[in-house]
Amino acid sequence: MAALDNDRLEEAMGKVFTELGVSCTAPLVVLGDRLGLFGALAGAGPLTSAELAARTGLVERYVREWLRGVAVAGYLGYDPGTDRFALSDEYAAVLADETAPTSLIGVFPGFQALWADLDRVEEFFRSGGGMGWGDHHPALGAAQERFSRPAYVHGLIAEWIPAVDGIVAKLEAGARVADVGCGYGLSSILVGQRWPNSVVTGFDPDDDSVAHARAAAAKAGLDGRVAFEVADATTYPGQGYDLVTFTDSLHDMGDPEAAVAHARAALADEGAVLVIEPLAADRFEDDFANPYARVGYAISTLVCTPSSLAQPGAAALGAMAGEARLRDVLAAGGLTRIRRIAQESAPVNIILEARP
Ligand SMILES: C[S@@+](CC[C@H](N)C(=O)[O-])C[C@H]1O[C@@H](n2cnc3c(N)ncnc32)[C@H](O)[C@@H]1O
Numbered sequence: 205m206a207a208l209d210n211d212r213l214e215e216a217m218g219k220v221f222t223e224l225g226v227s228c229t230a231p232l233v234v235l236g237d238r239l240g241l242f243g244a245l246a247g248a249g250p251l252t253s254a255e256l257a258a259r260t261g262l263v264e265r266y267v268r269e270w271l272r273g274v275a276v277a278g279y280l281g282y283d284p285g286t287d288r289f290a291l292s293d294e295y296a297a298v299l300a301d302e303t304a305p306t307s308l309i310g311v312f313p314g315f316q317a318l319w320a321d322l323d324r325v326e327e328f329f330r331s332g333g334g335m336g337w338g339d340h341h342p343a344l345g346a347a348q349e350r351f352s353r354p355a356y357v358h359g360l361i362a363e364w365i366p367a368v369d370g371i372v373a374k375l376e377a378g379a380r381v382a383d384v385g386c387g388y389g390l391s392s393i394l395v396g397q398r399w400p401n402s403v404v405t406g407f408d409p410d411d412d413s414v415a416h417a418r419a420a421a422a423k424a425g426l427d428g429r430v431a432f433e434v435a436d437a438t439t440y441p442g443q444g445y446d447l448v449t450f451t452d453s454l455h456d457m458g459d460p461e462a463a464v465a466h467a468r469a470a471l472a473d474e475g476a477v478l479v480i481e482p483l484a485a486d487r488f489e490d491d492f493a494n495p496y497a498r499v500g501y502a503i504s505t506l507v508c509t510p511s512s513l514a515q516p517g518a519a520a521l522g523a524m525a526g527e528a529r530l531r532d533v534l535a536a537g538g539l540t541r542i543r544r545i546a547q548e549s550a551p552v553n554i555i556l557e558a559r560p
Pocket of ligand 1: 337338348349352384385386387388389390391407408409410413435436437438450451452453456457458459511515
């Protein structure tokens, strides 16, 4: 073996060691979320471990160790003079306030599923098999919903759907919407809430996701107007949809071209398809500058590629297909009038409007 370059070795050690810290902090972040620690710190000013333990009803010794772990990670300020820890308003907007557009806290609980399902994914590397969303640890679906919420409230509803040419007038008057690959139904429910004259049906092949979606719609008082059915993207029923949405789902499908062709056939005259996909470059080498790429490729390897490879078609588009490849899929499915929309309000997504 050739002699190692010491400077480069130190650099490699430093980078991986630092990132080992990030990986270890993630479970502490999940505990901070589950136990209400971030919520109790938000807006409270500096607190000692005893004060935070009293506010949360938790055991001081555990709270102290957690505070130190999260503080050395850089998420909390610490004053050695008073032995107090503080969560700044900016970190609170990322870790504590789930209504903030900047919230990232919902991503972290999903790591439990990525680790829990790792043995199965390892085997797929040898066998070429795959697994659907419903076969994963339940933390995945729940995290997907929480992760999507800030982007869907502040992006999908406020900016992305309204950017589809002529759709707002139709939704206000009363449109028919199909949400394909709806998961826990968040996007369908938000559309139903924002445009009460419209009727939305969410489709997903995973029964558990559909059960969650139905329960969420009932809780939101949307029974009847926002409905969910267990169905695949290539076979769901209905015709005359004014809008068909694929919210972060097209790349998870076994045959995305067939899914697009089915949507095309189900569209009303002048209907539109809206595709929401993760931000990815057309050339892989350009993804090194993409802030989302690291998350995107990891999730794609562990969840999205297995999802597609478990299905007929096994296209394995990957979550990081990029705009040019997505346009090819849409065109192959018969949608040739394609427009990239809402770019300024979608920092980590590609949003495409597509029509026959
Ligand atoms: C990343 S999740 C997105 C869920 C939801 N739309 C959201 O944005 O939170 C992808 C979803 O696509 C669904 N899916 C995978 N293959 C599908 C298929 N062939 N037809 C319809 N949905 C599919 C999965 O079950 C999963 O719920």
